[in-house]
Amino acid sequence: MLKKQPQAQPEDTALDLGEQLRRCRKEAKLTMQYVADNAGLSVGFISQVERGLAAPSLSSLRSIARVLERPISEFLEQPGSGTGTTRKSRRVSYRVADGSISYERLSANFPGSTLRAVILHEPPGHRSEPISHEGEELFYMLQGEITVEIDGERKILRQGDSMHFASRRKHATWNHTDQTVSILWSGTLDVFGEDANDPIQKNNAQGTSTHSEKKGDEE
Amino acid sequence: MLKKQPQAQPEDTALDLGEQLRRCRKEAKLTMQYVADNAGLSVGFISQVERGLAAPSLSSLRSIARVLERPISEFLEQPGSGTGTTRKSRRVSYRVADGSISYERLSANFPGSTLRAVILHEPPGHRSEPISHEGEELFYMLQGEITVEIDGERKILRQGDSMHFASRRKHATWNHTDQTVSILWSGTLDVFGEDANDPIQKNNAQGTSTHSEKKGDEE
């Protein structure tokens, strides 16, 4: 019988997956036999998966990832080689929602990336509607203080405080102060969209800057 | 024939996966027929997957996720309900590497979470060894300036600047100044470990604070 080949994918990710599994296993100094035994699979199958000759099912991949103590996403999403530098002086501000909040994007957007970060500016008195969605997020208070409500429980965050939570929990914010607050927001889901909002403030002196998520805002 | 059941998983994630696929599809206002056609699958299969009666292969899930325009990880890893609030006054500092760098953890650690954030303090003159690993990361300069080298290309980041890149690219930092710099680091891989390093500085007046990654550092 001819050597079996997995179904060809446009991006040939099955091979990437196998390479990454092998890399992680070797970094953890484990044998295939160990991984197989602990994942409830056979050593031959592990070999085939690592060499890209077989594609594991989801449950098998989950078992293998558990043995390697890595999130399954690490094997499925591999960011490309993009880099985004965002200069303070060149950030573009966007307006969201009803136009009261503005934000500046920090994260770049390259293939496979899931990390998102923006700096949010919420004006005095602003309240957001309670929402929930996929992913997780973290607030870090750059300036000012804010009330955060998660699943009905309220907390005040002050400058230097942070909060990390699963976005599926219903959450809302309220700027109970009389000053604009600035929050560094980081999350795993792009809730701010890509250029979906109008830029409202262009700090670039020439007024023609491109958005930072274009292939890096290079010096 | 009895109704087919997917293999039971301890966390029954196949059902979670189907629920999430249906939720995302409805949020995008798409029919199963549309998803099936664009993913190269049958509508009956999409129905079974969404109802947890069949488990898609990795390539099928990838196709479905592409149609829904969501990262595949969104369907595979769902954070639990943890929340971590980290008060500025209660952050525990850790020492890493040769003891020269310290950091304070911001992110909590709850089931399924992949987002990590710390505040790094690099002393004057400190150079890190070039490394590469899985995931992606973002630096935001809270204070001071630093030279970052990625794949041999150097850049200086100043206060307020940020940089987002795939961690697989070889990267190193050098604090070329004569002051300690503070960086808010955010990433998708836990390169700082969980309590793997010694706490070196306890800001809690009682000196007995628990680490913030324990079930939230509640007020």
Added chain:
DNA sequence: GCTGCTTTTTTAGCATAGGTAAAATTCTGG
């Protein structure tokens, strides 16, 4: 260099499940 053991690869094979087409059922807008 040889040997024995460990680790990985390869082979042959199979049970099942990933996935389909089409029919049946339910939903929904007019």
Added chain:
DNA sequence: CCAGAATTTTACCTATGCTAAAAAAGCAGC
């Protein structure tokens, strides 16, 4: 109420996810 759209269900099939075991390669000790 009805027609069409959308979803579910059924019957079925074959490709493949995965195995056991043999073969090959790697490696440490002598």
